[in-house]
Amino acid sequence: MDKNLEELTLTVVADFPVTVRRLWDAYADPRQLERFWGPPQWPATFTRHDFCPGGRSEYYMTGPDDTRSGGYWEFLTVVEGVSFEVLDGFADAGGAPDPEMPTMRAVFSFEEMAGGARLTTTTYFASLDQLEQLISMGMEEGTRSAMAQIDDVLADLRTFAADRAAIAQLLGDTQVRISRVLRGTPRQIWEAHHDPELLNRWFHGPDGWALVGCRVASAPGETTRFEWAPDDGVEGEAFALVGELIETDPPHREVFTETMEGVEGPPTHNEQTLTPVQGGTLLTLVITYASAELRDLILGTGMVDGMEAGYRRLETELLAAG
Missing domain, CATH: 3.30.530.20 (START domain)
Structure with a gap:
């Protein structure tokens, strides 16, 4: 020094x-x-x-x-x-x-x-x-x-390894940070999140569900809407998430709100970043909820497991195919 x-x-x-x-x-x-x-x-x-x-x-x-x-x-x-x-x-x-x-x-x-x-x-x-x-x-x-x-x-090579599943880390009282290293470049991962044709191939959530509605925003102020429905024989009811794009800086960062359609209450505030690291791209999603109780309730639904199922599908079906 x-x-x-x-x-x-x-x-x-x-x-x-x-x-x-x-x-x-x-x-x-x-x-x-x-x-x-x-x-x-x-x-x-x-x-x-x-x-x-x-x-x-x-x-x-x-x-x-x-x-x-x-x-x-x-x-x-x-x-x-x-x-x-x-x-x-x-x-x-x-x-x-x-x-x-x-x-x-x-x-x-x-x-x-x-x-x-x-x-x-x-x-x-x-x-x-x-x-x-x-x-x-x-x-x-x-x-x-x-x-x-x-x-x-x-x-510590294990905690941050590229082959680890998505993990959630609580930040403060109302935030959670979800992290996952995905095989591919930031541009590939960005396109997979914003091209409706690509989204239809991986953004299904858990196995047995299908993305049946998809509206993507490309400029601040535009709205988004994603609707999922269970396959025949799978329990559950169709639902949709709606939101508004606040900031966008392809292929590094975007900020958007999100809430379940038809449910009253303030939306979440989401900040997603894509950073190149060894093995691929680190996807980081910081979600801010209205309260700690709401955050813990949503995480308790198995949300992170559903996201991980989608990320695995993204890697195997899109990136492995080039």
Whole structure:
């Protein structure tokens, strides 16, 4: 770790006995990143992680007394496997940038080394006062203790393996994050979610059900509608999910609402991102519900198992066929 008061920089160089691809993925995957971004006493939770140019990450760290400290990244550049650059700032309790705290520019550079990979992180400060303020807040010590956790994450190949089924992780009181690595590129996965002909081939939910209605949105403000019905001899009643597209940035990210047709109550707020990783594309879906009770009720219906059945079908029927 090198602190340069003349250049107003703090540079950290760390070597790891893994490939650049493995080290890069630890930063690209929010499930992995949050296991080392905060010091052990202040673990991080990422509620958003758009790992692409123009993207944004939002997170909070939770202290021993449940005190929260928020932060965000704004991605200026992302060159896959080489480097990424962010504006690194503090956030208030509502997630907005905190005007009382400084904002830094940070560059993360990755390079192959004999026997492993090197990560060089350089943080640029706007003034000497800003640098000294953050150093006095324990930035050096916090960085050392946080990065000391990376080795354990890199060694954990099973938890984040590409052949694992979809998993759900509770975030806060009302959110859930569903993650799955799918074989294919982000563009292929995006098209499979937005081409009605392709959707008809995999977006069935559990076995024994069929997609009988499909309206896809391509621009903010347009609405969606997906209807499913059971096959003959399968128990259950037809139902439909409707929503509205809020944001779209193909093939990286989209934000949309969703609710069951005919059911009163606020819709869910869904943020889906597609990030290239080793083995394919990491699909991350963060769903925000109106309450913890509603979230737990929906998850208890076997929703994630139904999504996994669809993802398996997507891989085998679409991607395997090219």
